[in-house]
Amino acid sequence: MLSKPVACVLAAFVGVLSIAVARWLGDSCPDLNLLPGKHVLITGASSGIGEQLAYKYAGFGARVTLVARRVGKLEAVAARCAELGAAGVHVLQTDMGAPEAASAMPAAAIAESGGHDIDVLILNHAAFAESLTLELESESDMQRHVVTPMRVNYEGTVRAAVAALPSLSKTAGRLVVVSSASAKAPAYFMAGYAASKAALHSFFDAMRAELGVTGRGNVSVTLQVLGMIGTEQVMEEQSLHGIAMPVQECAAAMVCAERSRTHESYIPGYIWGLVRLNVFLPGVTDWAMRTMFVMRVPEYVERIAAAASGIAAA
Numbered sequence: 001m002l003s004k005p006v007a008c009v010l011a012a013f014v015g016v017l018s019i020a021v022a023r024w025l026g027d028s029c030p031d032l033n034l035l036p037g038k039h040v041l042i043t044g045a046s047s048g049i050g051e052q053l054a055y056k057y058a059g060f061g062a063r064v065t066l067v068a069r070r071v072g073k074l075e076a077v078a079a080r081c082a083e084l085g086a087a088g089v090h091v092l093q094t095d096m097g098a099p100e101a102a103s104a105m106p107a108a109a110i111a112e113s114g115g116h117d118i119d120v121l122i123l124n125h126a127a128f129a130e131s132l133t134l135e136l137e138s139e140s141d142m143q144r145h146v147v148t149p150m151r152v153n154y155e156g157t158v159r160a161a162v163a164a165l166p167s168l169s170k171t172a173g174r175l176v177v178v179s180s181a182s183a184k185a186p187a188y189f190m191a192g193y194a195a196s197k198a199a200l201h202s203f204f205d206a207m208r209a210e211l212g213v214t215g216r217g218n219v220s221v222t223l224q225v226l227g228m229i230g231t232e233q234v235m236e237e238q239s240l241h242g243i244a245m246p247v248q249e250c251a252a253a254m255v256c257a258e259r260s261r262t263h264e265s266y267i268p269g270y271i272w273g274l275v276r277l278n279v280f281l282p283g284v285t286d287w288a289m290r291t292m293f294v295m296r297v298p299e300y301v302e303r304i305a306a307a308a309s310g311i312a313a314a
């Protein structure tokens, strides 16, 4: 156990280091000039971060294929991408939680785009459900909070990536998998979702290593570890204003990480420090998560109190 002064010095050191890493990452954005005409396929492009990514790539002159279930939303995003200067815009309605559809999605996207191989595949879609582990009482709770995130976030992502590899290897392409800080440090109310994201790290770290020894090292694999991002949905919670990173800024940083072929990127940059801190001082990370996030949301405070009183009464 570390003494309090040593813990404080270590926490301050990790903080300063993470700011330096964030600055350094923010400064490096190579190969943007190579984007015009490149085929960028984005899942979860009907809202939030995926929508903003679509606008960024369209603005750089890429050909974008947008994937999600809500086709009306996708078409609205597609229209904006065309205005922003995309070389081509295609829409593909796919449920990434349906195994066959997820596996077939890359080939369908290539066909939809008129035969263009995939240069960049961004697997960004996600199913999210909020629950304390203590609230998982029924089979339907289990399905919603544990089974569905694994099927959509993990299995759907893995299936699409595996199916896209032959095309990515023809283009020396880039595979980007969107993860979350919750995969790396304990996150309240999202255990099932966090587990589905953590599984992505094990799978794609192994895939990257295997690509290197099987003659497909020309395909890069980037895991993007995101902290709190100010999408419309997140900003509905007033108490989180001021701590979430603006979604457009997040999308810009994600493009840079993809362009740099980074193995793992942390957005915002301080997440790098939080993850390192969690290895050495998990108590400090837990305290930070609780005070910066959980205890600011009145509904969470109430639900924790209700779960605690339920246990006390049992």
Ligand SMILES: NC(=O)c1ccc[n+]([C@@H]2O[C@H](COP(=O)([O-])OP(=O)(O)OC[C@H]3O[C@@H](n4cnc5c(N)ncnc54)[C@H](OP(=O)(O)O)[C@@H]3O)[C@@H](O)[C@H]2O)c1
Binding pocket: 043, 044, 045, 046, 047, 048, 049, 050, 067, 068, 069, 070, 071, 073, 094, 095, 096, 097, 098, 123, 124, 125, 126, 127, 152, 178, 179, 180, 181, 226, 227, 228, 229, 230, 231, 233, 234
């Ligand atoms: N916002 C944050 O603070 C935050 C933090 C950490 C990580 N992330 C990650 O960032 C990514 C984007 O999240 P976001 O915040 O932008 O969320 P969002 O606005 O809810 O977007 C999620 C997207 O995923 C799509 N999607 C959900 N289920 C799907 C399915 N079964 N098949 C196909 N598409 C599906 C949705 O489209 P349809 O409903 O139209 O299908 C939507 O386009 C996710 O991977 C998330 O885990 C976000």
